[in-house]
Amino acid sequence: MSAASADVEVEVEIVLMKAGRTKIRYPAEVVADDGVRLSVRAPWAADGVRDFGFVRFEPGDVFTEHYWRDRWYAVKEVRSGDGTLKGWYCDVTRPAAVDAGQVVVEDLDLDLWVSADGGEVLRLDEDEFAASGLAGADPEAAACAVAALDELEALGRDGLLDLLR
Numbered sequence: 001m002s003a004a005s006a007d008v009e010v011e012v013e014i015v016l017m018k019a020g021r022t023k024i025r026y027p028a029e030v031v032a033d034d035g036v037r038l039s040v041r042a043p044w045a046a047d048g049v050r051d052f053g054f055v056r057f058e059p060g061d062v063f064t065e066h067y068w069r070d071r072w073y074a075v076k077e078v079r080s081g082d083g084t085l086k087g088w089y090c091d092v093t094r095p096a097a098v099d100a101g102q103v104v105v106e107d108l109d110l111d112l113w114v115s116a117d118g119g120e121v122l123r124l125d126e127d128e129f130a131a132s133g134l135a136g137a138d139p140e141a142a143a144c145a146v147a148a149l150d151e152l153e154a155l156g157r158d159g160l161l162d163l164l165r
Contacts, residue, residue: 011101012040014065016091018107019132028103031064038067038098054113054122055086063089067096067103072148074105075161085116088161090152092129092145108134108145114156121156123149 012030016023026045030038044061060081067074074093078086092110096103109132111124135142155161 012038012098013102014040014042014045015102015104016093016107017104018109023107028065033098036069038069038096038103040065040067040103052113054115054120055089061086067098067105069095069098071095072108072144073152075152077161087113087115087120088156089113090156090161092148092152094141108132108141110145110149112149112152112156114161118156118159121153123153 010030011027013025014028015025024045026042028040028042031041032039041062041064044057044059044063046057049056049058055078057078062079062081064077064079065074066076072092072095074091074096076089076091078089080086090112091105092108092112093105094108096105098104109125109129113120113122113124115121129142129145134145
């Protein structure tokens with residue numbers, strides 16, 4: 001799927017898998033697709049408010065999500081309903097599979113939050129990752145996941161996540 005082609009899907013379904021099960025699925029509008037990175041826009045898809053302490057995701061928030069077919073992460077720019085940038089929520093995932101109007105990604109538990117001003121860069125869910133057993137079951141994937149989190153953290157600390165727009 002390429003944004004430059006005449007057969008562009010205007011909407012895709014994002015499917016986030018975790019441990020072989022669907023965690024969430026939701027529709028998203030395709031913003032761009034260069035064949036490697038697919039960018040979509042979607043409203044907050046979960047029910048109600050999710051308060052992490054460092055950020056609240058709530059109805060009206062808009063996510064511009066970037067998925068790569070060759071990278072082990074997804075980066076989600078989060079804005080409030082009035083357009084104010086909240087920050088970036090980054091999921092460590094296997095590379096995205098894009099086919100037949102679906103974007104399927106497997107969540108590998110590791111996450112990163114970068115606040116809008118770049119002052120807060122938080123590694124998240126490392127305990128869940130350790131408990132997942134991925135390091136024993138698939139050491140290569142586990143190594144790719146840890147390397148992806150390290151890369152995201154460096155991008156966040158260097159203020160480079162904003163360049164994804």
